Amino acid sequence: MNKSLYASYFEANKAGWNQRTSAHIGSAFYNVENWKQPGGNSLTPVEKRELGDISGKSVLHLQCHFGQDTLSMARMGAAAVTGCDLSDHAIETARNLAAELGISNATFVCCNVYDLAEHLEGQFDLIFTSYGTIGWLPDLAPWAAVIGHFLKPGGQFYMADFHPVLWMLDDNMTHLKYPYHNADVIVTEHSSSYTDQSDHLQFTEYGWNHSVSELLNSLLKNGLKLDFFNEYPFSPYNCFANTVQGDDGFYRIKGLENIIPMMYSLQMTKPLQPSDKRP
Ligand SMILES: C[S@@+](CC[C@H](N)C(=O)[O-])C[C@H]1O[C@@H](n2cnc3c(N)ncnc32)[C@H](O)[C@@H]1O
Known part of the structure; x- marks a missing residue:
């Protein structure tokens, strides 16, 4: 990837996420004051169930926003x-939250995920990324290479995100508008x-759609093995137009309830090398 081609897009996105962070920190959506209470956990039921016990693991969280999930x-x-x-702004907020909560085993790095190897050393038991990432x-391809680089042999990459089928709908989530395979910026x-509380913002953002096959193939090409890939007909977050909340607490698009996938999750493992295996 020629990163200089994308430099102005990344700069604009950084400015946009700085604006968003200021609005997000006091929002009901992130509910930070409540989460600060002892035991507060911002992971959704999906990640909690699928991750299982992570005690004792070293975790690298890519695109961590202001560190609530981290x-x-x-x-x-x-x-x-x-x-x-x-x-x-997000990283500064994350560091402040860690200090306020007395969480001393958290480190935050401010950089483009593509440049992480220039800013961070070591390898991790678990790499995590979720909701609003790729x-x-x-x-x-270079994103998956970063994951391959930072994952310990035997370690897991876990991801949960919105399904690319959602990005085929118009902004009001009423009808199909965009092609599934859409490579343009x-x-x-x-x-x-x-x-909520974000009406005063003004910014331009640049994004890219990625199909499920592109995602899986990028990770498989880096030698990771697929443990599971799940698709769900709901979003744990109410961040789309035209949604209805089900009895399970999750959100679905009105008129398309249980018809389209809204999120997916996956886990992959980096195989042990022969030299990593004990006799
Ligand atoms: C929707 S958040 C994802 C985190 C999580 N779902 C949350 O809500 O806390 C997206 C994050 O990706 C970050 N981001 C966008 N482009 C990035 C890049 N190229 N490298 C690293 N982080 C990036 C943004 O700054 C933002 O904090």
């Missing part, structure tokens, strides 16, 4: 957590974020 994983007993994000990345003008 710090939640520290509270779940991870040995150490490291969050990475492009937004300097849509900000133009090319998944998508330019969006925003005057608010997906949370």
Whole structure:
């Protein structure tokens, strides 16, 4: 990937995520004050169930935003957590939250995920990323290489995100508008974020769609083995137009309830090398 081609897009996205962070931190959507209470955990039921026991693990969280999930994983007993994000406001907020909550085994790195090897050393038992991740990345091959680089042999990569089928719908989520295979950059003008209390924002963002096959193949090419790939007909977050909340607490698009997938999750393992195996 020629990163200089995308430099202006990344700069614009960083400025946008800095604006969003200021709005998100006080929003009901993220509910930070409530989450700060002892035991607060911002992971959704899907990740909690699928991750299982992470106690004692070293965790690298890619695109960690302001660190709420990162710090939640520290509270779940991870040995150490490291969050990475492009937004300097988000990382500053994450560091402040860690200090306020007395979570001392959390480290935060501010950089483009593509450049992480220039800013961070070591390898991790678990690499985690969730909800609103690869849509900000133009090319998944170098992203998957970052995951292969930072994962310990025998370690897991876990991801949960919105399903690319959702990005085929129009903004009001009423009808099909965009092709599934859409390689071009998508330019969006925003005057608010997906949370409440964000009406005063103004920014332009650049995103990219990625199909399920592109995602899986990028990771498989880096030698990771697929443990599971799940698709769900709901979103744990109410961040789309035209949704209805089910009895299970999850959100579905009105008129398309249980017809389209809304999110997926996957886990992959980096195989042990022969030299890593004990006789
Ligand atoms: C929707 S958040 C994902 C985190 C999580 N779902 C949450 O809500 O806390 C997307 C994050 O990706 C970050 N991001 C966007 N492009 C990035 C890049 N190229 N490298 C690293 N982080 C990036 C943004 O700064 C933002 O914090």
